[in-house]
Amino acid sequence: MSPEIAQREGRAAFRDYETWYRISGDLEGGKAPVVILHGGPGVAHNYVDAYKLLALRGRAVIHYDQLGCGNSTLLPEKGADFWTPRLFIDELENLVDHLRIRSGFHVLGQSWGGMLGAEYGVTQPRGLKSLTIANSPASMKLWVEEANRLRADLPADVQETLTRHEKAGTTDHEDYQKATMVFYERHVCRVVPFPKEVAESFAQVVRNPTVYNVMNGPNEFHVIGTLKxxxxxxxxxxxxxxxxxxxxxxxxxxxxxxxxxxxGIKGARWEIFEHSSHLPHVEEQEKCMGVVGDFLDQHDN
Known part of the structure; x- marks a missing residue:
């Protein structure tokens, strides 16, 4: 943790539950804060921790764990009818009001967080200054088609292991998990071994799999959940x-x-990081913070 960045944590009451959050930097610092929406669903904030570095530019950075994962209320007993995009939009709106930043804030969503950010953006919420959609598909049909195309480029034995365990319903088998990692090291994070904060998010999903399994499925390319x-x-x-x-x-x-x-989004700007897969904020960290930081500075007013 960078010593230059002051941090404080808190919990926001949401319905009968609680949303854990962390603020890096000074909410009263002058620049509009940016709220970071993590992916998964259900992967928790750890792997997007690097975005706290935006606070070095004088901007508060708000991380939080969405309901069902991390430090927020877990609710493993809830089923598919509970875990909906609308739930997470309402949770985000609640957090914005709890932190009293309605007068102006940015949103950055990564992976599922970018899907959620887009869902939030179409509601045209009061106070939203800009939206950053990082590493996110606009449709899960396209995502699955492309994941299968990428999967077809994996070594033949890896593909065979994946297919065999999917057909048998044994996607929790150690061999299946090892085969999945071959895909992840190509297309999720090319920094191997995974940095500590990335590994922490993977471990968190193993501990608290409910949201990810219900909404997505067992992994990034076998999508059988409610978001399919x-x-x-x-x-x-x-x-x-x-x-x-x-x-x-x-x-x-x-x-x-x-x-x-x-x-589809008028005036949207697109930056492709040439040496990254799914986590440019990890894989090309300095460049990513520069691109995002400059964009946020440009749209504060």
Whole structure:
């Protein structure tokens, strides 16, 4: 943790539950704060921790764990009808009001967080200054098609292991998990071994798998959860704030999955990180913080 960045944690009451959050930097610092939406769903804030470095530019950075994971209320007993995009939009709105930042804030969502950010953006919330959609598909149909294309490039024995265990319903088997990691090291994070904060998020999902399993499925390319038919493509013109798109050249969120955001959001800007996969904030950290920091500075007013 950088000694230059002051941090404080808190909990926001939401319905009968609590949302854990952390503020890096000074909320009264002058620049509009940025709220970071993590992916998964259900992966927790750890792996996007690097975005706290934006606080070095005099901007408060708000991380939080979405309901069902990390330090927030877990609710493993809840089923598919509970875990919906609307729930997480309401949780975000509640956090914005709890922190009293309604007068002006930015949102950056990564992976599922970018899908959630887009869902939030189409509601045209009061106070939203800009939206950054990082490494996110605009439709899960496109995501699955592209994931299967990338999967077809894996070594034959890896593909065979994946298919065999999926057919048998044994996706929790150690061999299946090892085969999955071959895909992850190509298309999720090319810094191997994974940095501590990335490994922490993977471990967190193992401990608290409910949200990820219900909404997504067992992994990034075997999507059998409630989001499998999700799409925001036809609603994208309703996003009315400056929007930055981020992806990596080797990203599981391939250009095909991101293109609808560029086509559908008026004036959207797209930055592709040539040496990254799904986590440019880890893989090309300095450049990523520069691109995002400059974008936020540009749209504070």
């Amino acid at each position: 038919s999700w799409s925001i493509i036809d609603r994208l013109p309703d996003i009315a704030v400056p929007t930055l798109l981020i992806s990596g050249r080797h990203d599981e969120a391939t250009p095909v999955t991101v293109q609808p955001y560029k086509d």
